[in-house]
Amino acid sequence: xxxxxxxxxxxxxxxxxxxxxxxxxxxxxxxxxxxxxxxxxxxxxxxxxxxxxxxxxxxxxxxxxxxxxxxxxxxxxxxxxxxxxxxxxxxxxxxxxxxxxxxxxxxxxxxxxxxxxxxxxxxxxxxxxxxxxxxxxxxxxxxxxxxxxxxxxxxxxxxxxxxxxxxxxxxxxxxxxxxxxxxxxxxxxxxxxxxxxxxxxxxxxxxxxxxxxxxxxxxxxxxxxxxxxxxxxxxxxxxxxxxxxxxxxxxxx
Amino acid sequence: xxxxxxxxxxxxxxxxxxxxxxxxxxxxxxxxxxxxxxxxxxxxxxxxxxxxxxxxxxxxxxxxxxxxxxxxxxxxxxxxxxxxxxxxxxxxxxxxxxxxxxxxxxxxxxxxxxxxxxxxxxxxxxxxxxxxxxxxxxxxxxxxxxxxxxxxxxxxxxxxxxxxxxxxxxxxxxxxxxxxxxxxxxxxxxxxxxxxxxxxxxxxxxxxxxxxxxxxxxxxxxxxxxxxxxxxxxxxxxxxxxxxxxxxxxxxxxxxxxxxxxxxxxxxxxxxxxxxxxxxxxxxxxxxxxxxxxxxxxxxxxxxxxxxx
Numbered sequence: 001x002x003x004x005x006x007x008x009x010x011x012x013x014x015x016x017x018x019x020x021x022x023x024x025x026x027x028x029x030x031x032x033x034x035x036x037x038x039x040x041x042x043x044x045x046x047x048x049x050x051x052x053x054x055x056x057x058x059x060x061x062x063x064x065x066x067x068x069x070x071x072x073x074x075x076x077x078x079x080x081x082x083x084x085x086x087x088x089x090x091x092x093x094x095x096x097x098x099x100x101x102x103x104x105x106x107x108x109x110x111x112x113x114x115x116x117x118x119x120x121x122x123x124x125x126x127x128x129x130x131x132x133x134x135x136x137x138x139x140x141x142x143x144x145x146x147x148x149x150x151x152x153x154x155x156x157x158x159x160x161x162x163x164x165x166x167x168x169x170x171x172x173x174x175x176x177x178x179x180x181x182x183x184x185x186x187x188x189x190x191x192x193x194x195x196x197x198x199x200x201x202x203x204x205x206x207x208x209x210x211x212x213x214x215x216x217x218x219x220x221x222x223x224x225x226x227x228x229x230x231x232x233x234x235x236x237x238x239x240x241x242x243x244x245x246x247x248x249x250x251x252x253x
Numbered sequence: 254x255x256x257x258x259x260x261x262x263x264x265x266x267x268x269x270x271x272x273x274x275x276x277x278x279x280x281x282x283x284x285x286x287x288x289x290x291x292x293x294x295x296x297x298x299x300x301x302x303x304x305x306x307x308x309x310x311x312x313x314x315x316x317x318x319x320x321x322x323x324x325x326x327x328x329x330x331x332x333x334x335x336x337x338x339x340x341x342x343x344x345x346x347x348x349x350x351x352x353x354x355x356x357x358x359x360x361x362x363x364x365x366x367x368x369x370x371x372x373x374x375x376x377x378x379x380x381x382x383x384x385x386x387x388x389x390x391x392x393x394x395x396x397x398x399x400x401x402x403x404x405x406x407x408x409x410x411x412x413x414x415x416x417x418x419x420x421x422x423x424x425x426x427x428x429x430x431x432x433x434x435x436x437x438x439x440x441x442x443x444x445x446x447x448x449x450x451x452x453x454x455x456x457x458x459x460x461x462x463x464x465x466x467x468x469x470x471x472x473x474x475x476x477x478x479x480x481x482x483x484x485x486x487x488x489x490x491x492x493x494x495x496x497x498x499x500x501x502x503x504x505x506x507x508x509x510x511x512x513x514x515x516x517x518x519x520x521x522x523x524x525x526x527x528x529x530x531x532x533x534x535x536x537x538x539x540x541x542x543x544x545x546x547x548x549x550x551x552x553x554x555x556x557x558x559x560x561x562x
């Protein structure tokens with residue numbers, strides 16, 4: 001195992017995070033505050049409670065999920081794409097690093113950033129509403145696993161992207177709609193039965209639901225289904241990346 | 254001398270069916286400066302990228318210091334460093350961080366003393382805290398060399414090290430190459446500048462259309478394939494030179510100068526006899542000028558012959 005190599009990628013990528021600290025942190029803090037103003041105050045004043053939880057508090061897990069899904073994906077896709085774009089990736093190929101170690105470095109860095117951002121949102125949300133975390137270990141488990149999974153997904157997006165525009169397509173056209181429609185700001189029990197059934201096809205619903213369970217012990221679907229879903233996405237990403245690396249497609253000529 | 258690099262029957266076909274490497278066989282000796290010479294698109298970069306793990310080759314074996322670069326890629330790659338043709342650097346990072354990052358990638362723990370000595374060797378020490386974007390082109394190229402040497406490789410590849418750079422910078426790069434070689438690093442450089450190969454390398458390989466046409470010591474190659482010419486300046490203008498002499502030596506006449514071309518390989522040439530023949534014909538010899546064909550002329554000749562075959 002090339003520990004120094006993995007550490008070098010991790011530090012290198014986290015350095016970029018430090019260099020852009022203001023944008024990296026200001027963006028989620030401002031976005032969270034805006035969601036609280038719009039959803040918590042304007043809409044929340046009309047919806048008092050969902051499943052016995054104050055509406056403002058109810059939306060916190062969904063908001064964190066929305067941010068970490070998009071951040072993990074964007075950070076990881078940008079990190080690998082940027083190296084391809086600047087052609088500095090030649091050094092990664094030339095180094096004695098296995099595919100696993102390369103992924104560990106890039107995905108690890110993106111996941112660490114996402115977890116930090118997730119924790120910052122929890123702290124920010126604490127200024128607006130009361131937050132209880134009934135199952136802190138489960139919450140951390142979901143936070144870390146979701147960050148890793150979507151960082152892996154982002155890594156794939158970065159490998160296959162042919163331009164900076166390509167990096168934006170998945171977060172904007174796929175992740176954000178799925179998160180909004182996955183019960184970030186509502187319970188799917190509030191929807192007509194037909195739309196409830198449609199919502200069950202949305203994998204993000206299971207992530208949000210499981211994550212919300214760790215906070216308030218309320219969920220739209222069973223905890224086990226949520227855990228199985230996150231592992232299924234994680235394993236799919238690992239298999240896809242392994243296939244890509246074996247074929248060398250988009251990485252080596 | 255021990256071979257530090259052994260390439261056997263390496264083939265590479267790109268997705269567009271282009272055969273970039275065609276059954277390449279090549280050995281590089283430890284401690285030498287070796288030039289891989291060829292026109293654009295000959296396969297030079299593909300070959301060194303295959304050795305360094307940047308490009309996947311289709312068949313054959315590459316051994317670096319005895320280690321197979323696929324099966325024992327960790328050990329093999331620790332032996333090599335590569336300086337790409339283009340200035341592939343992260344503009345917003347400092348020189349210091351860039352070089353230490355490269356060292357880490359190659360599995361080496363931090364060694365600030367070594368990195369400091371490396372930056373001093375490459376005259377970059379006073380720029381260690383500067384961001385890459387603040388450096389000149391020459392400095393950026395030196396940073397790339399520092400990155401490639403950060404993990405103390407035995408074998409350094411320089412891909413077109415002086416492509417598109419001015420004469421002054423070219424000389425500076427050559428000095429660095431010589432200095433590194435003197436310090437014990439084996440160097441393989443690709444170039445399409447004959448002058449560069451002639452100036453720097455002990456041995457040269459000529460590659461064209463993915464095939465190695467020839468490998469030899471630079472001096473020997475020039476001797477072996479080089480044409481020499483002697484310009485004999487006579488005291489008086491040449492009028493009615495004996496036809497037998499003219500035909501025997503295939504001499505060309507221009508006023509008072511006779512030009513005699515011959516190949517150094519040919520043993521049958523007897524220069525003393527030719528000069529005696531000229532003097533016996535009534536001409537006095539004033540001066541000689543000898544000219545030898547450059548590597549460039551040999552290179553063009555070989556490429557043309559290769560295309561014909």
